[in-house]
Amino acid sequence: MITRLHLKNFKNFRDATLKLGPLTVLVGTNASGKSNLRDAFRFIHGMSRGYNLPEVFGERYTEGVLQWKGIRGGTREVAYRGSNSFQIETTVLVPAEGAERGSPNRDRFSHSVAVGISPDNGPAHITEECLLSNRRPELVYKFRRSNASSEPHSPQGFLVRVPGDAGNGIEQLRFPDSQSVLCQLERHDKVPDLEKKALAAYRHHLESMRFLDPSPEAMRRTSFPGQVVLGDRGENLSSVIHAICEDREKRHALAEWINELTPQDVVDFDFVPDQTGKILLSLVESNGQRTSAYSASDGTLRFLALIAAILGPDAAGFYFLEELDNGIHPTRLYLLLQLIEQYAKQGKVQVVATTHSPQMLAMLSEEAREHASLVYRLGTEPEGRICRIMDIPKTREVLEEHNLARLGNLEKRLSDWLARN
Template identity: 25%
Template structure:
């Protein structure tokens, strides 16, 4: 389980260290930085699949993601009533992401290339990485380190052994360096990162593929697009928690149930509701109904991930669906760690009542912080040195 998430230099997140529980809900007003936390988690997951550089490019490049405020002095300026103003950057450009867990922790430091003669001079490079044991990176807990292209591994005797493998600036040692004998912790971190799942805004418009029959194969994991919803629900029915699936849908829609029809290898979804003379097909369901069914399929996966992140799952949902959704999230958290990012007070309250740990974000002078978190409340954290 992830116990700490650390972000530094990502848009409004100048320095944020969040404690995570088995079930965590991140709340706050629009524009306060919730989406940046969500995207930071996605970027971390991309590191383990060699996709971080491309993901940063899709976000607009490293320069558009960096913290744009002052590097220091903001706290003192506010204390003495002076306006907080940006200054000339003195330190190296850096975007840092990391996490600690009950197993191994990982931290990465992105920066700009030193060679400015190339047309790819705005592409970020990985300057430093570290895999460590315990809750905090320290000299004694570091297990594998990368500085620029050089990798070194700590042996069983505690000595650092330089490795002859040289990493390219855009390669992560987690994704590219494979030595299960010398560095088995890297394999575990890679597997952990690759298992994380993210569900954002599903497409439910009238032309959405999920409303049309789709090829049906056994689907223990709902695709992030939600296109294979019918196959995913049928997989839960045959190999997952069918009782919880039926109970959740019946509670949400006044005794309704869902069925999957198959024809020529194509699966289609229908909903049977009491009082209607015929079932409703997927292309007849409202956006909110279809979105709720997609969330059900994601949360009841027969193959749960180590971490499941839902970004604003309340979108298009009627307020009366928030209670059954919270109940389902609570049930799913028994098998997987869940982070829910939401600004719907109804869902946040329901999750808090279900035992979720709440992190409320606020912003002051352009900088995101955690409400009520003082310096002594922040989890201990340190970054690898370049």
């Protein structure tokens, strides 16, 4: 689980820290910086997959097939107000060796990476990187730029310091600075096995990240049974739901959730094949009425996609969900939040969700409220800021009173409090 994200000069954040829990809700207006936090998570995700910086910022193709879409704005807009560098720090708890996801037996990793942006439109390059672990008092690795490098982005750009085998001093290894050290060290034969295990544990955790933004068009497409990876736009929804329904308990639970969401009395799911063998999801009601994905409402499909992401056989460890409340009726949103919280508390998944609506806070449990944050800007200032919502004065009493009208004025109350202090 990612417990902390610290940004320096990244997008509209000059210096901001986000503290995270199993479920973290980000509240903010348009242009406050919520999507920039998504970009920060995508940046560390791209690095963990072994992409070099041009690929992280641009696109990644494998055998002619697009595998990755770059960071919005590229290198020209990634740093705060034209700065020549930015830094991202993360603190992550991962299951200890041999422990399963959700186990309380976890190791802590702290990772920091700084990226230099060339003013002459040259390639971006890593200027500093470090990984620490509580497995041992020494660092896992750290690098400094090589003085022998004549170019800031030379293939001989930096030296990496890692502990030697059996505590025999420090090894210094040279790597190009166009790619994170995470993946490069893991493949190096001079890196001790203990460090390789630490690197793999941390990197694999960041690899298991998904960024969902379901599209009604994509969710209505047919798919082949066995396609159990839900696409970020909701592709393969029918086959993922098909896989979930192979478990009788999950099939029954899924029908109950749909019944709570809609006036339909759904008792089962049907999967009708076409001439190619692809299947399409249909909702079966107690009166025999069948509603296919073609005719189901956008909100129902979005609800199903978010559930499928969490319950599916190929679920990720981390999900970033933009505008969680989009397409879901306000009186039914609590159902989705309840389901997400249930699985997040078990350690099966970590979710970061954004919303424009402070009213969502009233639907969260007390524990989840402690991890909710406001993303905001003060007046005409360009700088994005992050504040834990429960730290804003009088928020607790407003929530206890269920005064939703006062909840909608979080930014003003925070601004007034900052002005007085």
